[in-house]
Each structure stands twice: as structure tokens, then as C-alpha cells.
Amino acid sequence: MPRARTMPPTQSATKTRACSRASGPERLASNSRIIDSVTQIKTEAFGTIKRDPTAKGGPSTAIAGNVFFQASNTSAPVFAGATILDAADEAGIFIDNACRSGTCGSCRVKLAWGSVRMPVEDALTKEDKAGGYILACQAEISGDVVVDA
Numbered sequence: 001m002p003r004a005r006t007m008p009p010t011q012s013a014t015k016t017r018a019c020s021r022a023s024g025p026e027r028l029a030s031n032s033r034i035i036d037s038v039t040q041i042k043t044e045a046f047g048t049i050k051r052d053p054t055a056k057g058g059p060s061t062a063i064a065g066n067v068f069f070q071a072s073n074t075s076a077p078v079f080a081g082a083t084i085l086d087a088a089d090e091a092g093i094f095i096d097n098a099c100r101s102g103t104c105g106s107c108r109v110k111l112a113w114g115s116v117r118m119p120v121e122d123a124l125t126k127e128d129k130a131g132g133y134i135l136a137c138q139a140e141i142s143g144d145v146v147v148d149a
């Protein structure tokens with residue numbers, strides 16, 4: 001059975017070890033710098049506020065138009081202030097989604113016909129827009145539309 005050999009530490013490993021073994025006042029100063037850093041942490045929230053259809057005094061009963069989901073061969077009404085994703089949810093049609101605020105791009109679908117208004121379209125590239133893609137979570141309609149979902 002071969003014997004395990006212990007290699008002498010290299011010069012850089014020795015330096016690293018020496019730095020990480022700060023003790024006494026050096027270590028206290030280091031820790032207080034960390035604590036100062038922690039108390040000075042600022043946070044930023046990116047993105048937009050998620051839609052809350054009930055926030056505007058309850059859901060509307062006025063129909064803004066109908067959406068035809070080509071792949072599902074299903075049509076559904078879209079209420080004023082609601083989105084194509086809301087209509088898909090109501091109709092039992094699955095469109096992938098995550099943020100529901102126009103920033104992740106999970107709900108990207110192709111608009112085959114009609115037009116939509118999207119308050120937030122951060123997740124769409126120029127190519128997406130040129131290719132006719134929309135964000136279902138943001139797409140409000142004022143007339144009938146057809147999407148590939």
C-alpha cells in the first residue's frame with residue numbers, strides 16, 4: 001500500500017493562509033468593515049408591478065373583443081382592462097407565463113391577426129416585434145385578434 005505524501009505548502013498558499021488568519025485588531029477592523037457594508041446595502045427593484053385586475057374597482061363586464069387561439073382552435077372574450085393571458089386562463093388555454101408584468105418573456109406568443117396595446121413590452125426584442133410577437137400578459141385588445149397559441 002503506497003504511503004500518502006504530504007507536500008509542503010507553496011508560497012502563494014502560505015500567503016493566502018496568512019491573510020485569512022487575521023486576528024485581534026486586524027480581524028475586528030475587517031469585521032467592522034463588513035458590518036458597515038451590510039448596513040449600507042441599498043436595494044433596487046426592477047420590473048413593474050404585477051397586474052391586478054381587481055385593483056381598478058373589480059373586473060369589467062364590457063367585452064373589448066374576442067381572441068381566437070389558433071393552435072387550440074378556441075375563441076374567448078377579452079374583457080376591457082384584461083389581457084390575452086387573462087382570457088387564455090379563463091378559457092383553460094395554457095400560455096406559459098411567470099412575471100405577468102412584461103419583463104420575463106415567458107408569455108411571448110405570435111399575433112397572427114389584429115392589433116394589441118402593451119403597456120410594458122420590455123421582454124420583446126426588435127426582432128420579436130418585427131416578427132409579430134406579443135406578450136400575452138400585457139396585450140390588451142380593442143377588437144378581435146388571432147394568436148398562435
Ligand code: FES
Nearest residue numbers: 098100105107137
Ligand atoms: S409573463 Fe413575463 S412577460 Fe408575460
